[in-house]
Amino acid sequence: MPPSPRIIAWMLKRGRIPPSSMALSVVEPPPLEPAEKFEEPPATAITPCDPWPRPYFLQDGLRRVAPYHFTYQTWCKERWRGRPLLEIFQDEFRDRSVEYYAKSIEEGAIQVNGKPVQSVNTTVKNGDIISHTLHRHEPPVTAEPIRVVFEDEDLIMISKPAGMPVHPAGRYNYNSVVEIMRAERGHAWNPLPCNRLDRLTSGIMFIAKHKKAAEAITAQLTQRTVRKEYVARVRGEFPDEEVICEQPILQISPKLGLNRVRANGKEARTVFRRIAYYPALTTDDGKTSRAAYSIVRCMPLTGRTHQIRVHLQFLGHPITNDPIYSNARVFGPDLGRGSSTAESDDSIMERLSRMGKDEVAEAIAYHDGMVADYEKKKAEKMTGEVCEVCGTDLYSDPGAHELGIYLHARKYACAEGKWSYETPLPAWALSPGQVDGSADGLVLDKGGFENDIAKLSVEDREAQSAQAV
Secondary structure, three states: OOOOHHHHHHHHHOOOOOHHHHOOOOOOOOOOOOOOOOOOOOOOOOOOOOOOOOOEEEEOOEEEEOOEEEEEEEEOOHHHOOOEHHHHHHHHOOOOOHHHHHHHHHHOOEEEOOEOOOOOOOEOOOOOEEEEEEEEOOOOEEOOOOEEEEEOOOEEEEEEOOOOOOOOEOOEOOOOHHHHHHHHHOOOOOOEEOOOOOOOOEEEEEEEOOHHHHHHHHHHHHOOOEEEEEEEEEEOOOOOOOEEEOOOEEEEEOOOOEEEEOOOOEOOOEEEEEEEEEOOEEOOOOOEEEOOEEEEEEEEOOOOOOHHHHHHHHOOOOEOOOOOOOOHHHHOOOOOOOOOOOOOHHHHHHHHHHEOOOEOOOOHHHHOOOOOHHHHHOOOOEEEEEOOOOOOEEEOOOOHHHOOOOEEEEEEEEOOOOOEEEOOOOHHHOOOOOOOOOOOOOOOOOOHHHHHHHHHHHHHHHHHHHHHO
16 A cells, blocks of 8 residues: 555655655556446336236136236246247147247247247247236136135135136136135235145145245145045946055146156055945936946045046046046047056047047046036037137136036145144035935935045044054
């Protein structure tokens, strides 16, 4: 550090510095480098319309959402890296046609990092944000309310209606458990689901009120210290003895929601036990009025997507009204029983892709007399009409039989016996009101299956007591 002028003057006065040494010289400052131009980061897409209150209305037993403009955005997923933008939309999203997605890219409705792209073949990379602004048409869901089973300052236990997705995904946004509960409790309220249920599955769910509660429940679920019990209604006579299925499961098509048993899939283990069996009924003229079915208790020990549904299909007893895994048009007459190879995957995906578009997704329940003929016509598919605002293809309403499948999350309990929550059984799981073939439907009675459930609950408590000893 150079001395100050004051010190230099004092040293000159004392003769400590020769005057000749103080000749002044001009030192040119170094040339300034041009400053690096700072470029503002691209503005990510924002929602141009976030209507509040949500545009819900109830009609014909369905919760509907009036069409609205919306910008969907997501981070680049690992499987998208290095792939052309149009290819991603074509493979991952079946809501609209490839022609629609190409036009949206060209017109700038689909962007990357908040900016239009030069070509439909622009590749995306890790860290990119992909956005899509569109006129959104949501499918209706059941108007059945989300029922609260238990609530305290940390947690809400709900009974999710069948046919209602948990999170906004695909064609669903406001018609989801998260958004419906937010609409009921206030815009600032943020529900935190801790367990997953398929859209078509009904039953018990954990909704945390804050992050700490969510972390505590999630830790128990991931550490497999929670006992989960489901009830399913399946095709045919399920074996009377306990059945354990340990077949690994692989995701075949995320776009179509197809998963199948594969040797290179993820570990999966489910324990099944038949609770009741009801043989087929015939009319006086020899026609089948109700196919044989079983009520089965399902206890998944792992948490793979569609695990119970895929394992039941593999065992030859698919859920009777499952539009994917019990669909004879897709899997053939054997419904994929015992199949674990990829030989037919392409043809299966091609047939499945037509379901809900050009064809109705018929499960085998259509053929057992439980669904009336007029219900077959009331099914979701493209109507041939288009929206006047955005030109997208419009769908018909789903039939009541399409709003869910016969799979219900009945009970979740702590393995250490600290807590347990359960929901009532759905109507389809109760014993038939009559067995003489004169009634096609099911009625709520106090018959044998309820007694079987009570017996199983006693066995549960006895098993827990034995473990404690």
